[in-house]
Amino acid sequence: MTELVKAQQLGITFGNRAVLKDLNFELERGSMTSLIGPNGVGKTTLVRLLIGTLQPTVGQLVFTPERQALHIGYVPQFRNLEAEYPLSIRSFVGLNQLKSHLPWHTKSEKQALNQILAQTHLTDLQKTTLGNASGGEKQKAYLAQALISKPDLLILDESTASLDIETKEEVMSLVAELNQEQGITVIFVTHDLELARKYTDQYLLLKRGQYEMGPIAQLDPNLELD
Numbered sequence: 564m565t566e567l568v569k570a571q572q573l574g575i576t577f578g579n580r581a582v583l584k585d586l587n588f589e590l591e592r593g594s595m596t597s598l599i600g601p602n603g604v605g606k607t608t609l610v611r612l613l614i615g616t617l618q619p620t621v622g623q624l625v626f627t628p629e630r631q632a633l634h635i636g637y638v639p640q641f642r643n644l645e646a647e648y649p650l651s652i653r654s655f656v657g658l659n660q661l662k663s664h665l666p667w668h669t670k671s672e673k674q675a676l677n678q679i680l681a682q683t684h685l686t687d688l689q690k691t692t693l694g695n696a697s698g699g700e701k702q703k704a705y706l707a708q709a710l711i712s713k714p715d716l717l718i719l720d721e722s723t724a725s726l727d728i729e730t731k732e733e734v735m736s737l738v739a740e741l742n743q744e745q746g747i748t749v750i751f752v753t754h755d756l757e758l759a760r761k762y763t764d765q766y767l768l769l770k771r772g773q774y775e776m777g778p779i780a781q782l783d784p785n786l787e788l789d
């Protein structure tokens with residue numbers, strides 16, 4: 564396997580507070596990593612560094628190929644959108660597909676959209692408005708939207724938090740399927756160690772001023788995050 568990203572002496576300081584310090588790790592293409600750690604330790608900060616919306620104070624992230632050539636998909640935490648949200652699941656999933664100069668989808672865009680709706684098991688629900696969809700359906704729609712850009716790296720940022728157990732499992736099974744079938748590299752930011760153990764193959768545990776990485780089977784069974 565080849566590496567997708569390597570952190571070298573990565574650190575970031577806000578004011579005089581070092582949030583991440585001397586972080587060194589590699590993520591292989593096709594790996595599924597749980598990013599875990601107590602509240603406020605810097606998980607979101609690391610995600611923002613990976614996406615490129617924050618710059619490190621020291622060290623660097625080296626992407627292969629370079630970040631500009633990579634597609635990064637992002638699935639946010641579940642938010643219960645208001646019932647009035649007017650877009651259908653299909654339109655929502657296809658939102659970022661539209662070229663700015665063309666207000667309609669091209670034939671190949673439609674085909675890609677159909678394929679992703681099928682992959683995420685949303686074909687039969689595509690006409691439902693997002694506001695009327697269940698929590699799991701909404702999260703699958705966010706996942707499908709992130710998949711439209713054919714991401715090399717998919718970041719699930721607490722995406723299963725506040726879903727019921729059955730729905731968490733459904734979303735994670737789908738992600739595992741995409742990882743297996745398409746080799747998408749996955750980072751799963753979570754406080755749910757049970758899901759992390761079940762669906763990911765390694766962990767990156769941030770502790771204050773330190774970190775630990777390893778195969779998920781070696782994660783301390785007595786670990787408590789908060």
Ligand SMILES: Nc1ncnc2c1ncn2[C@@H]1O[C@H](COP(=O)(O)OP(=O)(O)OP(=O)(O)O)[C@@H](O)[C@H]1O
Pocket residue numbers: 577578582600601602603604605606607608609
């Ligand atoms: N832009 C910023 N400016 C100043 N401080 C920041 C900024 N972004 C994050 N922080 C601080 O950095 C620390 C880490 O925040 P971060 O959101 O990355 O933690 P987290 O591990 O994702 O927490 P949680 O599990 O609660 O989401 C926090 O103390 C936060 O207040």
